[in-house]
Amino acid sequence: MSEPVAIIDPPDGAVLMHIASPGFRAVEPDIINSELTPASVYAAVAAQREPVFAPRTVTAWLLQDVFVACEGLVFDHHGALYGPSITQHAPAEIEWAAGQVREAIAGATVPGHDGPLVLGKKRGAANYGHWLMEMLPMLHLVLSRVQGDRLGVLVHDIHDPQLGEVMQSSMRLAGIADEQVRVSNRFPVRVRRLILVDGLTRHGTYMSPLVRACHDRLAHDSRGTGHERVFIARGIGMRRDFARAAELEALAERKGFQVLRTAGTTLQQQIGAVRDARVIVGAMGAAMTSIAFARPAAQVLVFAGAAMPDTFFWFVANQFGHRYREVRCRQTEVEAGASYDRDLLITDAEFGRHLAAA
Structure with missing residues (x-):
């Protein structure tokens, strides 16, 4: 039987910054044929019936000597899993990643990065929408506030060439140079200094107005084709x-x-x-x-x-x-x-x- 995975919070002393996310009013969607929607689906989209989303806080931590595995699971050097890095990961995926990290702690060779790197991968890393609306804005949020010649980003290894091109071009448009980018797959990498962001989005239940700054930058100099x-x-x-x-x-x-x-x-x-x-x-x-x-x-x-x-x-x-x-x-x-x-x-x-x- 595999060893249970300890889930921990980042230490208070690791907080790099708190960023105020403003509240906003949401307009309930105009749903046509709503009578077709099953009750279970109606309950799952309850966020659409929230008229007001209160202000929140986005937190960035600077974590020391960690392992990153799968789509953004972050473990400390003892093998405990940082709770904010869990984003819809299945239990089997967490268990597999924890086992791989335990092997690395026991002496198995894994790639390493000194950092500091901003974590730009989470569940759904190979999805165009999740990349543009969840992961890229996390990177932009930190890099627009933290200066440093050695500051880089860690993103997921993508096998789809078109998505890979979108990721590369979107990072360039967001001001992230190619030499700042590090890539890892599902197997663990060790990062000496990692910046972990939490609170910008919660898939299905929340999206911060702060994501707009990233996309305003991406589209700033783009000309339309005239199609209305x-x-x-x-x-x-x-x-x-x-x-x-x-x-x-x-x-x-x-x-x-x-x-x-x-x-x-x-x-x-x-x-x-x-x-x-x-x-x-x-x-x-x-x-x-x-x-x-x-x-x-x-x-x-x-x-x-x-x-x-x-x-x-x-x-x-x-x-x-x-x-x-x-x-x-x-x-x-x-x-x-x-x-x-x-x-x-x-x-x-x-x-x-x-x-x-x-």
């Missing part, structure tokens, strides 16, 4: 897309929408494609994160499966001043256990009505 109506395609082979994606994309084009296919486009091209948009439409998925680069007051129309328990894009829309509408759709039938991971069913007539209303 943009349809963001989910991507070939992606789940949770429209069941008849090609037909609906063609219908959107006939209705005057510019179709944005993010595959094969650079981050700068994605920013430019939505910069002048007044209406942005698409199926719920990572590519819709591009709404963060649209100007305030844009209408965001998101199509989602009835069983999809997600508040991510609603939070993004609130933080960037967009008007958010969500259309819940029936979904294709598949085997049990994949309730929300199914394609969306909608007729041409209904789809056209929603585009017209937007």
Whole structure:
């Protein structure tokens, strides 16, 4: 039987800074076909019914002699796990990482970095949306406040070349030079000085207004393409897309929408494609994160499966001043256990009505 993992808080003396995150008012989403939403999903998106989010505190700690494993799990030099680094990691993942760290403490060779490094990896590190809205803003938050020639960042090793390009270009736009970047995979690395940030986002329940500063910088010098109506395609082979994606994309084009296919486009091209948009439409998925680069007051129309328990894009829309509408759709039938991971069913007539209303 494996040894239980001790979970600890960072010591008080390790606090590098407390950053005040302002409170904000949130606009409850306009949900179409809300009667399709199961009770369990309605409960899971309870944050959408919070009219006011009180001010909070974002904390950054400077931790000494730690191990980083998997997607951002941070262990001290005795093998105890820092609680704030746990972000939706499964118990099996935590147990595996702890075992790897114990082997490193016992003498197994692992890569090392002196630091200081800002931790820029957490659960969902290989997701475009989580990178842009959760991890990159953490890096920007610290680097915009802490000066130092040796200050670097630690990010996750990504095998998807397009996401890797997005990560690299977004860090450059945020002022992070290539030589500041260190990369690690799921196996442990030892870091002598690591900056751990907590409180900027809580997936599904909170997103701080402080994330805006990062994206304002990314889009500051970007020119729009002049397209005011943009349809963001989910991507070939992606789940949770429209069941008849090609037909609906063609219908959107006939209705005057510019179709944005993010595959094969650079981050700068994605920013430019939505910069002048007044209406942005698409199926719920990572590519819709591009709404963060649209100007305030844009209408965001998101199509989602009835069983999809997600508040991510609603939070993004609130933080960037967009008007958010969500259309819940029936979904294709598949085997049990994949309730929300199914394609969306909608007729041409209904789809056209929603585009017209937007």
